[in-house]
Amino acid sequence: MFTKVLIANRGEIACRVIRTARELGFRTVAVYSLADQHSPHVAMADEAVNIGGPAVGESYLDMDKILDACRKTRADAVHPGYGFLSENAEFADRCEQENITFIGPPAAAIKLMGSKRLSKIAMQKADVPCIPGYEGEAQDDDSLTNAARRIGFPLMIKASAGGGGRGMRLVFKDEELLAQLKTARSEATNAFGSGELILEKALMQPRHIEIQVFADQHGNAVYLGERDCSIQRRHQKVVEEAPSPFVDETLRQRMGQAAVNAALACDYVGAGTVEFLVDQEKNFYFLEMNTRLQVEHPVTELITGFDLVAWQLNVANGHPLPVLQEQIQITGHAMEVRLYAEDPANQFLPQTGQILSWQPALAEGIRIDDGIRSGQHVSPHYDPMLAKVISYGTDREEARRRLLRTVEDSSLFGVTTNQFFLASILKHPVFTQGQATTAFIEEQLQQDASLQPVSGSLLSHALAAIILYFQQHSDHQHFNWWSANRAPWPYELRLQDQVVEIALETSGDHEFSVRKQDEQLHLKIISIHDCELVFVENDIRRRVRFLCNRDNVFLNIQGQTYCYQDLTLEAAEAGDVTGDGKIKASMDGAIVDVLVTAGQSVSRGDTLVILEAMKMEHPLKADTNGKVASVMVSAGDQVRVRELLIEIDADD
Known part of the structure; x- marks a missing residue:
């Protein structure tokens, strides 16, 4: 039995795991990159180990460094969170070889479910309903083209080893197929190291429903209701809720049993999620199995009253599941939104910068899972999710109202976020009525104010x-x-x-x-x-x-x-006052362009440098007539406020 848990992750999920582990009496170890040295999860843990530079390949994806951190701290268990190494079968194997408990399923289950092609074959054998498609070994263009014509259009191309929308393409007609196959294969190879693809009949406007399953080391497995994750952007979940407004008790039991069958078919242990697509006639089809804790697990915790991280720790320590299937009851309703550092008005471009202030609006029925604090820098190296805002209510409408109010009243200043976009979803009539499908954002929000540049009033x-x-x-x-x-x-x-x-x-x-x-x-x-x-x-x-x-x-x-x-003040001082020729950064930011070179003659008021900060471009102008003596920056450089950028030798 283990006593010290190293959390091989960062941000809100690292904080989440540390809290429960501490409550259960376990010692905790955080790992961190240089970019995260001042992050909350580092301060929360009993011990912390630096594992390298900001890039994930130098830190959170480096198995050797994480296992070395286990040896240094004598951590005898690893919780991988989600993302990074959480679904890496090799990492699970290496933990076992080092006598370190991997808090997750066996490596064989991770490997099987990590392949969309092999997992679909296994699910067909286990009588789990699957979408009609092609999951054969032949991967040449002719084989895939012939299979596509048998399936019919529209169809989905999917990376067998992938997820999160990468290597995924929706094809509506035959003449688009070859180009989309090429793009999907290239994207899959770059993202996952494998260009293997599968094809599936496209279900238009389905519901995305997932079942939370849990299994122990004694052959027991249960399901804990469903989560509706239909509201998505580029196949990334935006809003999750439990239970689904679309699922009735009969469908819940059928899908739950299918999910348990899927877990038992691969000798699963721990927390897992079986994802399904459900059509308007309530036919459901296996999509994939995520062999880890999900980002959206809090909504299941709120409607069942169970701490799923506590279950993970106890099951990994050999304990049986604490309840039987018939003892699991669903009470009330829960919703979750993901607060991202991104700009919805600019194609959801990820944002970086300093969080000047973070003030979540805590209230009755509200839970905030975050891993950020005021003053922290949002790095470009990691997923832009900053926090999860979760609500609970006696019914769906109460949960929705509470979540909307919290999203609107919380304030995060310094970095552009999707906060207004989330509020627009939560008060949209289609969502309010529980009618949203996976096509919701594309069909209902394309002209929404939250997707337009801020104009003010x-x-x-x-x-x-x-x-x-x-x-x-x-x-x-x-x-x-x-x-x-x-x-x-x-x-x-x-x-x-x-x-x-x-x-x-x-x-x-x-x-x-x-x-x-x-x-x-x-x-x-x-x-x-x-x-x-x-x-x-x-x-x-x-x-x-x-x-x-x-x-x-x-x-x-x-x-x-x-x-x-x-x-x-800048306008007021633009009169006849001559400056000292020292052009400094007006704030922290990035140099977009340098418009002059050393030796060049300039006049007062000429734009010398374009500085981008807080999603705005700021022209920095010459404050005197003269010649450029030196240029200290280039396009792409990150600069600090009042940093000297250009010096001008003023005319006499």
Whole structure:
């Protein structure tokens, strides 16, 4: 029996495992890359070992370094979390060879279920319903083309060794097939080291339903209800809920038994998930089996009352399952969304940068699984998921309301996230009615405001200006000091690519009038402290969260985050004042372009460098006439605030 667990992972899942392991009395060991040395999971564990550089191949995917960390700390068990080495049969084998308990299924089960082709063959033998398709050994274009024509279009091409949408293509007609086969094979080879493909009949607008299974070392296996993961983007799950609004008790039992049969067929041990596609007539078909704990496991925990990580640890230590199938009851409803550092308005491009503030809105029925903290840097080396927000309610609507409110009221400033996109899903009528399929985002949200660049409103402009006014004119942050000068204060603000000019007038009774061309807005400020602004507009009292960071103001208005940059002082100082020729970074960011070279003559106001920070491009201009003496940066460089970039020798 093991007593010390090394968690071979990072972020929220590492924190999640450490919490339960600690509650059960196990000692814990964290591993971390150089990029993660200040991450919460490192501080939470009893011990921590650095395993290399930021790249996953130098750290979290390096088996030798992880096993060496086990030896150094005398950890006698490894919990792999999900991702990284969690479904690597070789790693499970090597742990066994080193007498280290791998908290997961046997290597043979991982290997079998890691191949879509071989697992599908095994499921057919176990009488688990499978989608009609081709899973043969012949992988040449002629064999695959002939098989595709027998199956019929539309069909799915899938990487046998893959997941997460990589190596997966939907083909609607014969003439597209060869090009899509080539692309899928290349993508699969690059991602998984294997170009082996399978073909399946495409089910249009299905539900994606998965069954949580658990098996012990004594031949017992149970299922713990289903999760509906139909809302997906590029085959990546966005929202998960349990139970499914589409599944009735009869279908639940049929799918549950099929999932248990799948687990027993491969001598499974531990937590696993059998995924199915279900058509509108409630026919279900095996999709794949994930041989690990799932990202969305918290929703199952909330509706069953079981701690699945505790089950994993105890089963790995030889204990039998704590309950029989008939003792498992589903109570209430749970939902989960994944908060990502990504830009939905820019093709969901992953984002990096510093988390300036993270304030989740905790409330009744809310669970937050995260592995981040204010001040932490989001690295480009890892999955962009930052946190999971999970809700529980007595019924689906209560769980939905609680989750929507929490998503809207939580604030994360400094890095662009999908927060507004998640809120848009949760309040969409199709989702509210429980009718969403895997085609939901493509069919319902393509024109949604959450997928468009942030444009702001007169209210958001006004609030940003008022916050700046307070920061600049209050006496040591005391709210009761206000200038009685009624002269308008001009503000020039940048919001992404647009520059907004507004005029602000105030009086001694905390009232403001804001003008932008022909638009006008009146606001009364009730209080402003602890990064919360309370105001009255049209007799309605409201509050917003905000953060000031140098010349930037961040606002969260019902889940929509705005980042305003104050250009007012910059514009005011653009008169005849000559600078010292030392061009420095205005904030942390990346150099997009360098427009000059050493020896080049420049005039005051010429753009020298383009700096990208917080998803905005900032031109840095010459502050004097002269010649460029030296250029210290190149395109692609990461720079820190006030770092010297260019020096100019000024003309006499």
